[in-house]
Amino acid sequence: MSLSPDPWVWIAAILTLAVFSFLYRENPFYRAAEHLFVGVSNGYFITFTWHRILVPSLIDPVGHGQKLWLIAVAFVGALYFTRFIPKISWLVRIPIAIFLGYGSGMSLLRSIEAGIIEQVKATVVTRAMFANWQTGLWAIIILIGVICTVTYFFFSAERKGVLKPVSYAGIVFVMVGFGASFGYTVMARISLFIGRLQFLLGDWLGLIR
Amino acid sequence: MAAQSGAKRHTFWEILQRIDRRWIYLVVWLVVMVPLIKPFPVKPVASPPVQQMFNYIDTMPEDKALLISVDYSPDTQAELHPMTIALLRHAFATRRRVGLVATYVYGLGLAEDALREVKREFDSVATSHEDSIISGEDFVFWGWTTPLLTMMLGMGEKITNVFPVDYYGARTESLPMTRHVKNYNDVGILVSIAGSSMPISWVAYAQTQFGLRIGCGTTAVSAADFYTYLNSGQFTGMLAGMRGAAEYEELVREKMAQMDMNWHVRNRGTEAMSSQTAAHIAIILFIIVGNIGYFATRRRKS
Amino acid sequence: MKRKLPLLIVLVTGIFGVLTYIIPHPVVQTTDSVIRNDILRIIGAFSLVLGIGSILRHHFIKIKRKSENWGYSWITVVALFVSAVIGLFGGIDPTRPGILPTHIGGFSFHIQSLFTGLIVPLGSTMFALLAFFMASASYRAFRARNFEATLLLISAFILMLGAMPLTRLLVKELPSFAEWILAVPNTAAKRGIGFGISLGILATSLKIILGIERGWLGGGE
The missing domain is CATH 1.10.287 (Helix Hairpins)
Incomplete structure (x- = not known):
């Protein structure tokens, strides 16, 4: 065992234990740690927004007499402040509208291509998929599974006749899929805890090398 | 009780x-x-998606850069940070140029942490200036900007327009690596390491418009959902959770051993497998x- | 005016956003580039005001009214100001220090030190608590009450065991079977669900651009 000589490692270890103390019960150490986190992470956010966005993209060019029209853009951005002035708070909608409109427009066709067209293409069974029998069979199962799953989520028609067994098969696929997600979620959550113990046992206490 | x-x-x-x-x-x-x-002895064996990403990066043309997008924050760093570190080791060991960006502001500190760790490992055994890992020459840490559209679409046109200065404040136009890596045409693959659906955003913007190849490193929570993108070929390989990180670490360890780079490093993904x-x-x-x-x-x- | 102007802006910017993908004309592309690199970036940076302003207002109100646990609000406010001052005046790269010194003797309190020493342990430990809650929920709530739930459980067990390197020694085929579940039936189910999500995004985007979805305007006039 070789304890870390780095004071920041000690601070981090104490804060880690303060947060873990919540497992026993809610307590002042946890609450203090929680509030500290909110404060410092926002201070960090301010730092980089200033140094890496506002300075190189606004202050520097305008300061050098270039792109003076950016002052007008900054004025539009400053309308976010009106959120806290009740009489003119509606003006905050303008920068939000620019962002929302442009973002929605930009994502519209690109999302269709990435999330629908390419996915449909991958679902269609082609001759090339039968390069070996396994990939061909798996492709057929995927096609059937997609049809059944979509049918299960299709609520516009009553589930009777052929729709009934097809949508039930959809449930089977969905449950296997959710099971896979749950299994992996267990892995994810445990990993997060392992990460903290690696820090406490390794970086702090020196028990892992 | x-x-x-x-x-x-x-x-x-x-x-x-x-x-x-x-x-x-x-x-x-x-x-x-x-x-x-x-721990009990366990040796991770690479699953097909991990092997696919490793093979692509290992054999991509030498003039193409590896772009790593650090799209996670401290909450998921336990799973994802070992991936960033393993990818950096792989790239530096095989002398690939590396570019780093972050889509969340908190990814900046994590990317810097990973760079410091891997740079220290390589620099500690370097015998000459050429062996060292140098910012601006072997890698550029472009940093973070907002919104996503600006970064994902703008980098396809001209990276220095999106990042006039790098994370350290250096003018990107003046960096030696900028001569070789101007936009996505000079990038072999972008690996988005994310605790969210950011890899899908990279596909929607950078791949759809510029044909950029995307690899994915993700938390195990999202991995099952992302298999559809792996199946459609929109992802070139995927590292799923800490297990994916451990498998990639093992492939990199074997690769570095072949290249006589046998120095001791902490492989946090592999280390976690017993637990x-x-x-x-x-x-x-x-x-x-x-x-x-x-x-x-x-x-x-x- | 208060509602119509923002709705008009959304319509115009939304349509232009769509056009950028289908019209490769240099005028459209150059305009798009300017909007993304200059306008959106600067406006986006100012949106920080909303977040920080709301946090500060919330905590100052708590302090002023001496609400329950108001003392902790001071921690947030002081931590925010101190870290922002260190970051703004101490610089980002330790080799190019700012006007504020960021070390006392051998102790550095540089912005990256604050990140690795405070933000990382606090953020990651808060999420690590989920491991315990998930374990407790697995024990108490996860019941194989019917066929579907049993199927879900079996799939989860195979994944949990198949994902581990050690189980390869016990059942050689387990990892490949787990990988098959992910790559075939799971992919089919998630793709079916994904179509629904993509169509939902499409519908929402269209409703926003056309002014049918107005929730973002908030309350008031």
Whole structure:
């Protein structure tokens, strides 16, 4: 065992234990740690927004007499402040509208291509998929599974006749899929805890090398 | 804490059903901690998506850069940080140019942390200036900007327009690597390491418009959902959770051993596999015991 | 005016956003580039005001009214100001220090030190708590009450065991079977669900651009 000589490692270890103390019960150490986190992470956010966005993209060019029209853009951005002035708070909608409109427009066709067209293409069974029998069979199962799953989520028609067994098969696929997600979620959550113990046992206490 | 004594006598299963949650927490703590201190030997074997990404990066044209997008924050760093570190080791060992960006501001500190760690490892064994890892020459840490559209689409046109200065404040136009890496045409693959759906955003913007090849490193929570993108070929390989990180670490370790780079490093993903195995078995037992107790008490009640 | 102007802006910017993908004309592309690199970036940076302003307002109100646990609000406010001052005046790269010194003797309190020493342990430990809650929920709530739930559980067990390197030694085929579940039936189910999500995004985007979805305007006039 070789304890870390780095004071920041000690601070981090104490804060880690303060947060873990919540497992026993809610307590002042946890609450203090929680509030500290909110404060410092926002201070960090301010730092980089200033140094890496506002300075190189606004202050520097305008300061050098270039792109003076950016002052007008900054004025539009400053309308976010009106959120806290009740009489003119509606003006905050303008920068939000620019962002929302442009973002929605930009994502519209690109999302269709990435999330629908390419996915449909991958679902269609082609001759090339039968390069070996396994990939061909798996492709057929995927096609059937997609049809059944979509049918299960299709609520516009009553589930009777052929729709009934097809949508039930959809449930089977969905449950296997959710099971896979749950299994992996267990892995994810445990990993997060392992990460903290690696820090406490390794970086702090020196028990892992 | 556990047993409820009263007029009515409780069966073993009923007591087990009412056990205080803190006993469960204690079991989880021990099950994870003991194998970390005394691990059992496990050797990760690469799954097909991990092997696919490794092979692509290992064999991509030498003039193409590896772009790593650090799209995670401290909450998921335990799973994802080992991936960033393993990718950096792979790239530096095979002398690939590396570019780093972050789509979340908190990815900046994590990318810087990973760079410092891997740079220190390589610099500690370097015998000449050429062997060292140098910012601006071997890698550029472009940093973070907002919104996503600006970064993902703008970098396809001209990276220096999106990042006039790098993370360290250097003018990107003046960096030697800028001569070689101007936009996505000079990038072999972008690996988005994310705790969210950011890899899909990279596909929607950078791949759809510029044909950029995208690899994905993701938390295990999202991995099952991302298999559709792997199947469609929109992702070139995927590292899923800490297990994916461990498998990539093992491939990189073998590669570096072949290149006589045998110095000791901490492979945090591999290191975690014993604990992960023990914890999975514990959770399965929790579910089984919980179910037996539930059905036993239900039958008694009925 | 208060509602119509923002709705008009959304319509115009939304339509232009769509056009950028289908019209490769240099005028459209150059305009798009200017909007993304200059306008959106600067406006986006100012949106920080909303977040920080709301946090500060919330905590100052708590302090002023001496609400329950108001003392902790001071921790947030002081931590925010101190870390922002260190970051703004101490610089980002330790080799190019700012006007504020960021070390006392051998102790550095540079912005990256604050990140690795405070933000990383606090953020990651808060999420690590989920491991315990998930274990407790698995024990108490996860019941194989019917066929579908049993199927879900079996799939989860195979994944949990198949994902671990050690189980390869016990059952050689388990990892490949787990990988098959992910790559075939799971892919089919998630793709079916994904179609629904993509169509939902499409519908929402269209509703925003056309002014049918107005929730973002908030309350008031």
